[in-house]
Amino acid sequence: MDFIGFIGDHKRTVSIFLGGFLHDCGLWNEPFFLHEGHEVKGAKLVWELREVRQYAPSLVKIVLFHSDIARLAKRYGVVKLIESPDDAERSTFTREFFRTKKEAKTVLELRPGNFKANILEEEDLRKVLPVALAERYITQTQDINAKDRWEVIHEMARHIRNGLFLRYMVVLCNAQVDVIAPRLR
Numbered sequence: 001m002d003f004i005g006f007i008g009d010h011k012r013t014v015s016i017f018l019g020g021f022l023h024d025c026g027l028w029n030e031p032f033f034l035h036e037g038h039e040v041k042g043a044k045l046v047w048e049l050r051e052v053r054q055y056a057p058s059l060v061k062i063v064l065f066h067s068d069i070a071r072l073a074k075r076y077g078v079v080k081l082i083e084s085p086d087d088a089e090r091s092t093f094t095r096e097f098f099r100t101k102k103e104a105k106t107v108l109e110l111r112p113g114n115f116k117a118n119i120l121e122e123e124d125l126r127k128v129l130p131v132a133l134a135e136r137y138i139t140q141t142q143d144i145n146a147k148d149r150w151e152v153i154h155e156m157a158r159h160i161r162n163g164l165f166l167r168y169m170v171v172l173c174n175a176q177v178d179v180i181a182p183r184l185r
Contacts, residue, residue, distance in 0.1 A: 011056075012127060019062030019131040022046060026063070039064050043093045047082075058127040061120060064093055069132040071097045073159035077104030078120040085116040129168050137172065 026042030043064040046052060052059060061080055065072060072078060077098030084090040098104040101119055108117050120128070133156065140152045147155075153173060160166050 012123075015056045015058045015062065015127045016130050018052075018056050018059055019066070019127060020134065022059065023063055023066040023131055023135060039067055039095075040093045044091070047091075047093075048088070058124050060093075061118075061124050062128050062131050064095060065120075065128045066131045066135050068095060068097075069129075069136045069156065070159050072125070072129060072132055073165040075099060077101045078125070079104050079108065080118045080120065082116045084114055086114070129165060133168050133172060 022042065024038060024042065025045050026038030026040065043060050046060050046063050064080055065078070075097040077100050079096040079098070081094040081096060083092045083094060096104070096107075098107065104119050108119075111117075136156060137149075137152055140147050140155075141149055153169075156172075157169055160169055
C-alpha cells in the first residue's frame with residue numbers, strides 16, 4: 001500500500017470512530033424531546049462544528065444515516081438534504097432514498113426550494129455502513145428485550161443484495177467468536 005492509500009484509510013478509520021462515538025449526540029441534551037429525530041438533531045450539532053466538518057466531512061452523514069441500515073442496504077441513491085442551508089435557525093436535515101443514483105439526480109433536478117443536496121458516494125457509505133450495522137447489532141443484542149446474536153445477524157442478512165453491505169456482513173459474521181477467557185476479578 002502506498003502512503004496516499006494509508007492516509008485515506010486512516011481518515012476513513014478516524015471518521016468511523018468519531019461517527020461511532022457521536023452517532024447519538026442528538027440525544028445528549030434533550031433525550032426525550034425528539035420531534036425531529038435524534039439523527040437530524042445530531043447532524044445539526046455536528047454541522048455547526050466547522051472544524052469537525054472540515055476534518056471529517058462524512059461525519060454529518062454518519063450521524064444522519066446511522067439508524068437506516070435496512071434502507072441503506074436496498075438503495076443506491078442515498079441523499080442528504082439540507083433545507084435552508086444558509087439560515088442556522090431554519091435549516092433542517094432530511095434523508096431520502098432512491099433505487100438508483102440516476103433516479104436521485106432526476107428528482108433533485110426537479111425539486112424546488114432553497115436546499116443543498118449530496119448524493120452519498122461509495123466512500124461515504126464505507127463510513128456510514130459500519131456504524132449503522134454496529135448500531136443495529138448492539139442495540140438489538142443488548143436491549144432490555146435482547147435478541148440472540150444469530151437472530152440479529154439472520155435478520156440483517158435478509159437485506160443483503162451485494163456490494164458494501166455484503167462485505168460488512170461477512171466481517172460481522174466472521175467476528176462472532178465465543179469468549180472463553182474468564183472474567184478478571
